[in-house]
Amino acid sequence: MIKIGVLALQGAVAEHIRGIEQSGAQGIAIKRIEQLDEIQGIIIPGGESTTIGKLMRTYHFIESLQQFSERGKPIFGTCAGLILIAKEITGQAEAHLKLMDMTVARNAFGRQRESFETDLPLKGIEEKVRAVFIRAPLIEKVGAGVDVLSTYQDQIVAAQQGHLLAASFHPELTDDYRMHAYFLDMVKQSQA
Ligand SMILES: NC(=O)CC[C@H](N)C(=O)O
Secondary structure (H helix, E strand, C coil): CCEEEEECCCCCHHHHHHHHHHCCCEEEEECCHHHHHHCCEEEECCCCHHHHHHHHHHCCHHHHHHHHHHCCCCEEEECHHHHHHEEEECCCCCCCCCCEEEEEECCCCCHHHCEEEEEEEECCEEEEEEEEEECCCEEEEECCCCEEEEEECCEEEEEEECCEEEECCCHHHCCCCHHHHHHHHHHHHHHC
């Protein structure tokens, strides 16, 4: 059975594991870099990107996840996870993993819209996906190799660059696990 990890330093871990298991793979909470050898793909969850970034540095996840990506293993960043995989963060001198060719803006929806839910069309998924946004980031700019999968009010909220997948929202907070299934397909393809 395919094993997919969820980076478990902070944030929405259990919900992602549920999504992975509902899609038919095994979900594993990842707390140490040694565990990365056991898994074929990883989800970096929502939470607080500055905190997760600090913990990633403390526990040596920056280099290890960069190597994981170099081996072509899929990585899915949701909300804070999207910020963590981005090459650039608007207004911040240093990004974190610097993997996906995009510039992201944190807390981009402003105070009055701190959290909301909507149904979004997503390229590659037939019917609209239920999306929960919580102090969500936006993708302001993408490089030529990045495929835009979804927009909300003309702003990019989901994208893919080869084995890297990013969503501004929380696909793990509803019963709609089709984005987890989409990621599982990416992991299966990377094995073929
Ligand atoms: N729900 C989330 O993951 C919010 C992300 C958070 N606003 C950040 O900048 O890290």
